[in-house]
Amino acid sequence: MNPQSATDELAAEHALRPKTLKDFIGQHRVRQQIDVLLRAARKRDSAADHILLSGPPGLGKTTLAMILASEMQTPIRITSGPAITHAGDLAAILSSLVEGEILFLDEIHRLPRPAEELLYLAMEDFRVDVVVGKGPGATAIPLQLPRFTLVGATTRAGLLPSPLRDRFGFTAHLDFYEESELEEVISRSAVLLGLTIDKDAIGEIASRSRGTPRISNRLLRRVRDYAQVNGSNSLTHSDAQAALDMYEVDAKGLDRLDRSVLLALIERFNGGPVGLSTLAIAVGEETETVESVAEPFLVRNGFMARTPRGRVATALGWEHVGRTPPPGIATLFDTPAPDA
Numbered sequence: 001m002n003p004q005s006a007t008d009e010l011a012a013e014h015a016l017r018p019k020t021l022k023d024f025i026g027q028h029r030v031r032q033q034i035d036v037l038l039r040a041a042r043k044r045d046s047a048a049d050h051i052l053l054s055g056p057p058g059l060g061k062t063t064l065a066m067i068l069a070s071e072m073q074t075p076i077r078i079t080s081g082p083a084i085t086h087a088g089d090l091a092a093i094l095s096s097l098v099e100g101e102i103l104f105l106d107e108i109h110r111l112p113r114p115a116e117e118l119l120y121l122a123m124e125d126f127r128v129d130v131v132v133g134k135g136p137g138a139t140a141i142p143l144q145l146p147r148f149t150l151v152g153a154t155t156r157a158g159l160l161p162s163p164l165r166d167r168f169g170f171t172a173h174l175d176f177y178e179e180s181e182l183e184e185v186i187s188r189s190a191v192l193l194g195l196t197i198d199k200d201a202i203g204e205i206a207s208r209s210r211g212t213p214r215i216s217n218r219l220l221r222r223v224r225d226y227a228q229v230n231g232s233n234s235l236t237h238s239d240a241q242a243a244l245d246m247y248e249v250d251a252k253g254l255d256r257l258d259r260s261v262l263l264a265l266i267e268r269f270n271g272g273p274v275g276l277s278t279l280a281i282a283v284g285e286e287t288e289t290v291e292s293v294a295e296p297f298l299v300r301n302g303f304m305a306r307t308p309r310g311r312v313a314t315a316l317g318w319e320h321v322g323r324t325p326p327p328g329i330a331t332l333f334d335t336p337a338p339d340a
Contacts, residue, residue: 049169058214176211
């Protein structure tokens with residue numbers, strides 16, 4: 001590929017992000033709510049209220065933040081909780097904002113506590129107190145900020161302290177997508193990438209995308225790669241099946257890590273219960289990786305359950321990996337259990 005083609009390809013993939021609320025697929029209720037909020041702000045000729053976007057990764061929180069800036073015709077500043085190591089970092093960002101600017105703070109639940117406390121005043125009174133000096137002689141100088149809109153994004157809204165959560169004027173929770181919505185996402189992305197793809201291939205990719213547009217777009221690009229390498233001018237159902245099988249994404253969307261966790265649970269621990277750390281060691285992964293990457297999908301789709309004694313495989317999980325579940329396993333989950 002020549003340099004110009006490479007540039008065109010990068011530009012096309014960047015174009016997969018919708019630029020307006022009208023182009024954003026799915027999340028119908030959230031789009032309606034945000035549309036009303038933005039229209040009202042434009043009529044008042046003021047900055048929009050602070051917005052908190054919560055939900056699993058890959059559902060469009062960053063894209064929505066960029067759309068907000070586009071719809072309001074204002075600049076956007078992008079940072080994240082882990083990138084802010086102390087309150088001074090946040091104060092520097094806030095003091096450099098311009099009137100109406102959007103500050104997008106990803107992973108806001110990982111913001112250090114001193115920065116959180118500084119953010120309270122900035123969100124409510126559009127002011128920060130800059131401390132000059134140390135010890136008994138230190139003084140706080142109030143610094144007025146322009147009116148800005150904070151857009152926070154989090155995958156774990158429960159970790160946000162109540163005082164911070166309460167300062168957002170609007171909280172939107174993004175839900176997983178239906179297959180029909182993912183098919184729309186894939187069709188749109190295929191057009192933007194200049195790909196010809198048949199309806200069955202779109203359905204195959206959508207069914208393995210775990211309800212997540214980011215995964216849909218990633219799998220579409222992998223199917224495209226497979227078809228191009230094999231001399232195909234268009235993406236067919238057989239291309240999609242062969243490519244996704246090669247990349248170890250099965251018919252239900254489980255990938256290598258998901259199957260490793262499920263197989264370890266069933267083959268090494270007879271379906272459980274087993275503790276999370278023990279399960280993580282069994283598959284050679286960090287505890288956090290198993291808990292945040294594999295487990296949510298397995299639990300949400302009924303392949304695994306969390307009980308007071310540990311993780312257990314459900315009858316559906318046993319059947320998915322081609323094993324016969326022990327007698328009476330269905331009764332293990334009749335009574336809801338607290339998280340382990």
